[in-house]
Amino acid sequence: MSAADPHRSQPRQTGSQHGARSRRTRFGSRVRAWGRHHGAMARDSAHRLIRRPLGSLVTMLAIGIALVLPSALWLILDSARLLETELDESASLTVYLEATVGEREAMTVANTLREHPEVAGVRLVTAAEGMAEFQQALGLDDALARLEENPLPASVVVSPLETSPEAVRDLAAQLEGVAGIDEVRLDLAWLERLSRLAELGQRLTLALGVLFGFGVLLIVGNTIRLSVESRRQEIEVITLIGATHAFVRRPFLYSGAWYGLGGGLLAWLLLGLGGQWLSVPVQALAQSYGAHFAVPRLGLQGSTVLLFSSTLLGWLGGWIAVNRHLKEIRPR
Template sequence: MSRRPAAPPRGARTQRTRSSSQLRAWLRHHRAMSADSARRLLRHPIASLLTMLAIAIALVLPAALWLALDSARLLDAELDASATLTAYLESAVDAGEAGRIDEAIAAQPGVAATRLITAAEGMAEFQQALGLDDALARLEDNPLPASIVITPDEPSPEAVRSLAGELEAMAGIDEVRLDLAWLERLRQLAELGQRVALALAVLFGLGVLLVVGNTIRLAVESRRQEIEVVMLIGATHAFVRRPFLYSGAWYGLGGGLLAWGLLALGNQWLAAPVRALAASYGANFSMPHLGLIGSATLLICSILLGWLGAWIAVSRHLSEVRPR
């Protein structure tokens, strides 16, 4: 004869039922407070929109600088890819020996490609660049040496300098030239821009906290009597704080969406002249976009800043509220 499984104790069933009821009540209260705080913002659309616009302006400036730095990093990568060295051969090197030196350099580790420019080809390019065909044609001897243009595998300044030192030690090479000063200056400016963007993000983030905190402080003061009543009947600080936290999150979400819209409009406004300017220099460049990850980061940061500003303001004022 089989036995029925023992039923759980009555106290355990009661505890589980109580915990489930408390969780459902907690979720219902969160939904109610979220909807109520949204309705309160919609009752005063102008004031709410101005607060969200102030948050959006505070978010747009560091985000726009971040996009500018991102485009600078893309440009830096393109410049790195175009980094080359020029090895000038000794004047006594003939065409056959120059070809052998070119093959030896191409076989070196760290060299992606080479291009041999003979003395005659170098003079032709020089004449074409300066437009001095008649004057240079009167020269009895060609003073320009043969040269080899080298494209390195690794375009970083350290790797290029190391490769230049190895090439200068090869027989038949008189000098190896590389101009990395402008590239290093560009990278230093990019690093400076990153620090400036970080400083602006912190400062404007504090500005968002102040804007939301001041708005929530006024909301707390306008509902002071209501807060005193619910605290008098036993409401906890978390219960009282919850609707204001949702208000701060709604402010942050609205400010983030407005900031995203302003960035998109600014991108469209500047896209055509930037493309035209890049085309005049023979480059193909377009304005960078936030993308999915950037947009999500912007919205999450704005919501968190709104929530944190509300939490600071409500916590500070709840400590001063005493039920009478």
């Protein structure tokens, strides 16, 4: 009897394992069926758009035009941010030393400023060098040469580590307390104007992005609404035989995503063509001012963000339109 007990318990263990395996198989089958249906709906919605090439292209073009302006402003703002970084690097403080400070003492003061934790670099301008630069700038060599004494003090040009207006102002207040320094002069007007322009550009780009994003939702929503109305009878039939709203909604969501992706690709193409068209005159204008400026490009990251955003907006527009009209459709 004891030898037979293990054989009696074996079928129960095998049945339990078989039930667990069966449940895993059913779950895997449902997941594969769900994936196959998603793939079929994505292909079917793409085929429906291809069968109506003109209407689909017009809708995508409207989406692309709506996305071009905020994308172009974002590129301009990004270029302005790079320009602001370059200008910030040229920001400096002019520290004028006392008239009684000699050349050796001036070097000591410069070394003291160089060791300051908020100073990126210093350049000492002696009184003689300052007079030479002043003469060269004004072209008054003969008149200034008649002066018995050099009235200009030595100065130190300080490059701050942090170039925000608040940080520069705080650094200037700290340097005024260093022995041997008579005056610290700084011009923060252009830094503050640049900061305010950058803030204005950010808000303008955000506002236009939101506004044109709503425009994309309206374009896709109206297109999907017409598609739902044209397939009303089909929706009523499949709803009558037990189809869920998620099942009915799925092809329209893919249609909205395809519209958004196509609009994003057209916007990307328009931005590329526009940048290529403007690159030559923009570079010529920059060179006339002695500067180097290239028309900004989206790049891989910007292109990914643009295409993902346009696809998401198309999907969201389709979801809003379908949900609204599914409530109005009842099987008869």
